[in-house]
Amino acid sequence: MWRRTVVRSAAAAENLRRFSIAASTPLIPSACIVHKRGADILHDPWFNKDTGFPLTERDRLGLRGLLPPRVISFEQQYERFMDSYRSLEKNTVGQPDNTVALAKWRILNRLHDRNETLYYKVLIDNIKDFAPIIYTPTVGLVCQNYSGLFRRPRGMYFSAKDKGEMMSIIYNWPAPEVDMIVLTDGSRILGLGDLGVQGIGIPIGKLDMYVAAAGINPQRVLPIMLDVGTNNEKLLEDRLYLGLRERRLEGEEYISIVDELMEALHKRWPKAVIQFEDFQFKWAFETLQRYRKKYCMFNDDIQGTAGVALAGLLGVVRAQGRPLLDFVNQKIVVVGAGSAGLGVLNMAYQAVSRMTGTTANPHFYLIDKDGLITKERSGVDPSAAPFAKVIGEVESIGLREGSDLLEVVKKVKPHVLVGLSGVGGIFNEQVLNAMRDSDSPKPAIFAMSNPTANAECTAADAFKYAGENIVFGSGSPFRNVELENGKIGHVNQANNMYLFPGIGLGALLSGARIVSDGMLQAASECLASYMTEEQIQKGKFYPSIGSIRNITAEVGAAVLRAAITEEVAEGRGDVGPKEIAHMSKEETVEYVKSNMWYPVYSPLVHEK
Numbered sequence: 001m002w003r004r005t006v007v008r009s010a011a012a013a014e015n016l017r018r019f020s021i022a023a024s025t026p027l028i029p030s031a032c033i034v035h036k037r038g039a040d041i042l043h044d045p046w047f048n049k050d051t052g053f054p055l056t057e058r059d060r061l062g063l064r065g066l067l068p069p070r071v072i073s074f075e076q077q078y079e080r081f082m083d084s085y086r087s088l089e090k091n092t093v094g095q096p097d098n099t100v101a102l103a104k105w106r107i108l109n110r111l112h113d114r115n116e117t118l119y120y121k122v123l124i125d126n127i128k129d130f131a132p133i134i135y136t137p138t139v140g141l142v143c144q145n146y147s148g149l150f151r152r153p154r155g156m157y158f159s160a161k162d163k164g165e166m167m168s169i170i171y172n173w174p175a176p177e178v179d180m181i182v183l184t185d186g187s188r189i190l191g192l193g194d195l196g197v198q199g200i201g202i203p204i205g206k207l208d209m210y211v212a213a214a215g216i217n218p219q220r221v222l223p224i225m226l227d228v229g230t231n232n233e234k235l236l237e238d239r240l241y242l243g244l245r246e247r248r249l250e251g252e253e254y255i256s257i258v259d260e261l262m263e264a265l266h267k268r269w270p271k272a273v274i275q276f277e278d279f280q281f282k283w284a285f286e287t288l289q290r291y292r293k294k295y296c297m298f299n300d301d302i303q304g305t306a307g308v309a310l311a312g313l314l315g316v317v318r319a320q321g322r323p324l325l326d327f328v329n330q331k332i333v334v335v336g337a338g339s340a341g342l343g344v345l346n347m348a349y350q351a352v353s354r355m356t357g358t359t360a361n362p363h364f365y366l367i368d369k370d371g372l373i374t375k376e377r378s379g380v381d382p383s384a385a386p387f388a389k390v391i392g393e394v395e396s397i398g399l400r401e402g403s404d405l406l407e408v409v410k411k412v413k414p415h416v417l418v419g420l421s422g423v424g425g426i427f428n429e430q431v432l433n434a435m436r437d438s439d440s441p442k443p444a445i446f447a448m449s450n451p452t453a454n455a456e457c458t459a460a461d462a463f464k465y466a467g468e469n470i471v472f473g474s475g476s477p478f479r480n481v482e483l484e485n486g487k488i489g490h491v492n493q494a495n496n497m498y499l500f501p502g503i504g505l506g507a508l509l510s511g512a513r514i515v516s517d518g519m520l521q522a523a524s525e526c527l528a529s530y531m532t533e534e535q536i537q538k539g540k541f542y543p544s545i546g547s548i549r550n551i552t553a554e555v556g557a558a559v560l561r562a563a564i565t566e567e568v569a570e571g572r573g574d575v576g577p578k579e580i581a582h583m584s585k586e587e588t589v590e591y592v593k594s595n596m597w598y599p600v601y602s603p604l605v606h607e608k
């Protein structure tokens, strides 16, 4: 076991005294107590510095003779890695995209597995280039090939076989403190479906984003796979599949195992924030309702996505040159009535209700695999029911129950078309062409499904077929498009990565008992107001990913303040809700920033 001690200069300590708790800003690197020596340290990526161990430390930790004699500085190690990364890029030119993507993922993953400090330094400083590798889209490819790519475990794996024993298994995790947990059951990985145990890549990728964007200490994050089986026939037949080769648990059996895991997690780390990720629809809403008043948890696909989408939708109104209140008049067609689509509609509906002060009847249209959802649909899911259209209303514009996407776009002439269906290419040439008749001067197309091949359309097709005056967003990254008019068609990455790190960080630092609607609303509003008028006019609704730490600090602070207002904050360490409540807006942002971890080599001190 290990623990951290914080060693600072008196002046620096005084500066941060009021606000800092597990203060980790590297004014003077914190010293770190390790309970290992020699080769054990070299094989532990949390502490390993490779050739970066100074000679004195090599003496102290029994490393003399185990390393080549020269000490290489952190900066040199960084450059050496980046050089080999650039060579790999050069040497793989012309090879298939997937081969190159996996090669890049491998070189980063190998670095992670031997030296986390250097890995996160590389990741943070190059987040724009590396996010598409450790996150969507490459993470999808990694999950699909996980059983073959597996070298070392990362995170924890609980299975249906562990029933009754989770409380003891949880203590096998070596870190005494955990701040952020991302949990999946692998049942709906991006738009790729049920990938069973292979879905562990998603919590790993999300937590890498937590470290990069929110500055959560990587020794305090925990990716978790709850393997309750898989219904993926290919995996069930694959002899090398690493998960349970059984069908998924259902009903009471399923929920009781999630209950047990949640209890065990809460027991060991009562202050940790738990993010549910990529659960199939039928369990996503149910688990959210079941746990959201009991634990500090949220569902990223439902709630994180909703906040990011709402910020984008409000940006669209601004781009049209209309006041924000005009949001209530926007005709929005959402394609995909699952966790994400319904999450977005719920939040948009709440926004309209707040703006109108009444029970709103917004101009929202919801389409699933069976077409337009109306009140005539039998067996409609209760969470989709509030968005089912009254039949008279749709008949008046020539639509009916189950009208297809093209018909809906032609008749509704929407301001915004949102894709959260997981079906690649369904915004085809005809659908995009129909968006040319949109009632908006700047029709908006959000092809939000992941990974890239599952996006409802590409950026190039959107600008080509729907017109050069559109604004565009996609869940996975696309290159900006060179338009025929000589301008650039900007691509927004409409991805929940702009919010979940700030939601988690704000919840954590406020010591929130739960993640309330007000906290989520504050996160979305913060993101929406982050962009300047000039950026909005250029069709930019989200900041560059290069500034994700900054936006996450702002979002985190907004969530923190909302937790205080909503009276769910209990504070953290010796900074209680009262102290937070007395901070100005700027001070909350500083407070959040001062609690972000940044990769530096800490002096290691051995203790038995």
Ligand SMILES: NC(=O)c1ccc[n+]([C@@H]2O[C@H](COP(=O)([O-])OP(=O)(O)OC[C@H]3O[C@@H](n4cnc5c(N)ncnc54)[C@H](O)[C@@H]3O)[C@@H](O)[C@H]2O)c1
Binding pocket: 188, 189, 190, 191, 192, 280, 281, 300, 301, 305, 308, 335, 336, 337, 338, 339, 340, 341, 367, 368, 369, 370, 371, 419, 420, 421, 422, 423, 426, 448, 449, 450, 451, 454, 474, 475, 476, 494, 495, 496, 497
């Ligand atoms: N960009 C982001 O931040 C973000 C966030 C969350 C989810 N997503 C993506 O959204 C997609 C859906 O996620 P989810 O959790 O809502 O999945 P889900 O399985 O809960 O829902 C999918 C929905 O799409 C509908 N659908 C399927 N085929 C369709 C078709 N041909 N036409 C219209 N609708 C169709 C289904 O009926 C269902 O309602 C995934 O690809 C996921 O990667 C993106």
Ligand SMILES: O=C(O)C[C@H](O)C(=O)O
Binding pocket: 135, 136, 189, 190, 191, 278, 300, 301, 449, 450, 475, 495, 496, 497
């Ligand atoms: O993982 C992502 O890139 C976004 C989202 O959570 C998804 O499930 O697609």
Ligand SMILES: [Mg+2]
Binding pocket: 190, 277, 278, 300, 301
């Ligand atoms: Mg997800």
